[in-house]
Structure formats: C-alpha cells, structure tokens
Amino acid sequence: MAVVLPFDPVAEVSAAPSIEGIVTLVRADMERVNALILSRTGSDVTMIPEVAQHLISSGGKRLRPMLTLATADLCGYQGEGDVKLAASVEFMHTATLLHDDVVDDSEMRRGKLAARMLWGNEASVLVGDFLLGQAFRMMIEVGNLTALDILSTAAVVIAEGEVAQLAAAKNTATSEDDYLAVIRGKTAELFAAACEVGPVLAGRPKLEQAACRSYGMNLGIAFQLIDDALDYGGSGADLGKNVGDDFREGKITLPIVLAFRRGDEEERAFWRRCLERGEIAEGDLERAIALLAGHKTIADTVERARHYGAMAKDALGIFPAGPTRSALIDVVDFCVSRAH
Template sequence: MTVAGSVEPLLKLTADAMNEVNELILSKAGSDVELIPEISNYLVTAGGKRLRPMLTIASASIFGYRGDDHVKLATAVEFMHTATLLHDDVVDESDMRRSRATARRIWGNQASVLVGDFLLGQAFRLMVDVGSLAALDVLSTAASVIAEGEVWQLSAARSMETTKRDYEAVIRAKTAALFSSAAEVGPIIAGANERERLAFRQYGDALGMAFQLVDDALDYGGSAATLGKNVGDDFREGKVTLPVILAYQGGNDEDRAFWRAAIEQGQNDEAALASAIERLERTSAVEKTVEEARLYGDKARTALSELPAGQWRDALDEVISFCIGRVV
C-alpha cells in the first residue's frame, strides 16, 4: 500500500460494471428538453472518480453478486450525488467545481435546480426498477437526510456559535449519508446477512466523514488543482468547518474577534484569508482536522475487518488511505 493510498485497485476491479454505469447515466440523462442532456452531459464529462457508485458495485461484488441491479443502483447513487452538487452550488453561489465553471455560472440558478430535480427523479425511477424495498428505503432515507443537512448547514452558516458536534452532524448528513447508503445497498441486493450489511453501512459512514474532514482541511491547506475549486471558498462563503471551529476555540481574544468579523460579518477578502491561514497554522487546526479524519479512517478499517478477505476488501482499504492521503 502506498502512503497516500490509491483508488486504482478499485477502479480496475469495477471497470466493467462502471462502463455500464456510465452508459446508463448517459441514457437516463437524456430528454427531449434540450437543456437537460446539455447540462447533464457537461456534468458527466467533468471528471471525478465516481467513488460513491464504485462503492455500490464493490459492496455487491464482494459477495459474488451476479446481475445488473448493482449497476442501476450505482447509477441512482451518482444521480443523487450530481443533483446534490447542482443544488449545493446554487445555495453556495459557487463558480467553480472540479476545476471548471459550475452549471449555475453557465446556465443560471433556475436551470441548475430544475435539472438537479430531474436527476433525482431519474434516480428514484432506477430504484423502483430494481424492486428492492430495502434498497429503496436506504437510498430514499439518505435523500431526505442530505436535504436536512443542507438546511442545517444553511442555518449554521456565518455563526461562530456552531459547535464541533453541530458540524459533525451536518457533514454526517450532507456527505457521509450518501457514502453509507451507497455501500449498504450492495449487500442488500446480494443477499448478505445483517452483520455484513451493518459493516458496509459503518464503513461508508466513516469513509464519508473522513472524506469531508479532509476536504475541509484542504480548503485552507490545499491547492485549486487538488480541490477542483478555489482555495478559501469555504472561508468566503462563511462556512463554519472544523478547522475554523478549532482555530476559534484554540485562539486568543484577538483571534476570536477576527473569526467573528470574518465569518459572521463577511470581512473575508484575500488579506483576511491570508490572516485566517496564519491563525489556523498557529493553532494547528488543519492538522487536528486531519487527525480527526484519520480516526474515522480507523473506524472504517474496523468495519472492513467484518467483511470477506480478498482483493475487494484490500481495494476498499486502499480507498481509505486515498481519501485521507490527499493532504499528504
């Protein structure tokens, strides 16, 4: 295993099934309404490793699943994720995603929201087509939880009263819920037992938490190339992420006054961003955030130990190292 980890083993194992997923994405994103496939195709070609649908493929395949329902559910998962990104960018007024202009910047907010709704509808059609009430329950619950997380984050934005517990609840809803459900529906359709299903649910949850913690650390300690967005976007948008919470709690009175002015009052120009990074470094807030991600990585590995040994489990273990190793 490399220090930073890799998704390559999982990419290779899921390659054939993911080709089918990509074909199904293009097919189900089609519409007589020209703007829908135009925006959908723009998003599909934007890149991204499609980690969430790969988890669905892997979590079914590790139990020897044969069929095509895992492809349909993986496609549904990717549609849910893409719809969330479309809606997120509107809420956050983001101009850049995966190193390209966001859909809202090109086509506007209204089109982005409505195409996101279309993709969610297609996701649910695919779930119904699979015919598993248990899988439908898991993914539909995730859709509701993600929306709750969005609203919770909106209400917590620009408030330095946000606690670490509040923050963790938001990212568990916004990010970890889809990782967890993507991993859990595989064993459901593969007929795995409850213990194995729980192990994948816990693996996905912990992986999603680690993934988002590292993302939030990278906003202050990464590069635009790594992030696929501008460094400091969270700061400019007034998002209270764990690095900010830790820097606020670990700083002095002058530091706390700075964070309140920057986050709550919008005093967040480039000079303020430079000052924020200096304060984060002084309080080791980014390093502590990454350490928190590593703890979740350990939880993900503990969950993996309950699953069948072999190349699939090894590849899923590598994904943990990859998610955390992005800051190395």
C-alpha cells in the same frame, strides 16, 4: 535457484495510496454504469443533457457508484441491480452538487465554471430535480424495497444536513458535534447508503449490511474532513475550486471550529468579523490560514479524518480478506492521504 526478494516495510508503507484497486475491480461494471448515466440524462428538452453532461463529464472520480459495485461484489452479489443502483447513487450526488452550487453561489466546480454560471440558477435547480427523479426511477426498476428505503431515506437526510449547514452558517458558536452532525448528513449519509445497498441486494444478513454502512459512513466523514482541510491547504488547480471558498462563504468547518476554541479574544473577534459579518478585507484569508496553521487545526482535522478512516477499515473486518476488501481499504487510505 530461487531469488529471495527482501521484505521492505518502509517501501510498502510509503507507496502513495491509490484507488487503482477499486477502479480495476469494478471496471467492467462501471462501463455499464457510465453508459446508463449517459442514456438516462437524455431528454428531448436539450437543455437537460447539456447541463447534466457539463457536470457529469467534468471528471469526478465516481467514487460513490464504485463503492456500490464493490460492496455488492464483496457480498457475492451476482445480479444486475447493482449497476442501476450505482447510477442512481451518482445521479443523487450530481443533483446535490447542482443544488449546492445554487445554495452556495459557487462559481467553480471541478475546475470548470459551475453549471449555474452558464445556464443560470433556474436550470441548475430544475436539472437537479430531473436527475433526482431519474435516480428514483432506476432504483424502482431494480424493485428492491429495502434498497429503495435506504436510498430515499438518504435523500431526506442529505437535504436535512444541507439545511442544518445553512442554519449553522456564519455561526462561530458551532461545536465540533454540530459540525459532525452536518457532515454526517450532507456527505457521509450518501456514502453509507451507497455501501449498504450492496449487501442488501445480495440478501446478506443485517450484520453485514451494518458493517458496510459503517464503512461508508466513516469513510464519508473522513472524506469531508479532508475536503474541509484542503479548502485551506491545497492549491486551486488541484482542488478544482478556489482556496478559501469556505472562508469567503462563512462556512464553519472543523479547522475553524478548532481555531475559534483555541484562539484568544482578539482572534475570535477576527473570526466573527470575517465569518459572521462577512467583512473580509485584503489579507484576511492569509491571516486565517496563518491562524489555522498556528493552532495546528488543519493537521488535527487530518488526524480526526484518520480516526474515522480507521473505523471504516475496521468495520470491514468481518469480511474475509481478499482483493475486494483490500481495494475498499485502499479507498480509505487514498481519501485520507489527499491532504498531503
């Protein structure tokens, strides 16, 4: 006698989204990526592996290299190049983090002291350069000129996005469009490139390259929006950094952009004093969080993230259903749900 299992849509929807699907899917290849990361941070100059390993071993999710492996898999790629490109993507990301910490004067990164606090800004700048160079070497070993073009263009666009963020820093006149342009560059471009090289390696048509790129770009935007919401909403322990870092640094993120527009003149004077002039007193962070909550700008930032997440998921619609596509869709839900 067959057992009839009742269909429970509520249980299915309420299960916490996770990245277990993609983790399982790419596990074997990620072991090779991790071995490559370890070997390519090696150097006779002992400070290099020390600094690099401090950050690399600090428990990032390695989402970006997993995306390269998964999109290559989605496109039926059979070769070895995806492992090297995935490691290159992670090195580009790590180099960016090392340089960002110097640019932002950050003290913490992933719940540990930032490398620059232990080895100084000098080492963070130079080891970042080393990792960026190693990233290019690995890409070149793969020898695919289109993939090289995509990833080197990403390196340029990321730097442009970071400089644009610097130029917009402390400027409360920043619009939502300005903000979007910054995060497309500084964050989403690497997600897009990481996903685009998968179909490129597999020799798939432009349509599929564009679909994977769109998935990565929109996922990256959603990811950064949630990150910016979490900066005012999560707990220090969960985030691996302190709540209110963006506030203290005068970073104009979407929760602020919206609150500035929705607030009255007194509130705008508050934002200008804290973010433009950097005059932050006891209790100001609490007031900022209360204003963001009052104007529902954290909730709406999450809503905006959902929008980009939906675009990311729809972009994959041209690929056949299957475990890889499902795993990539779960990644979007996981990223958006981090805000809760």
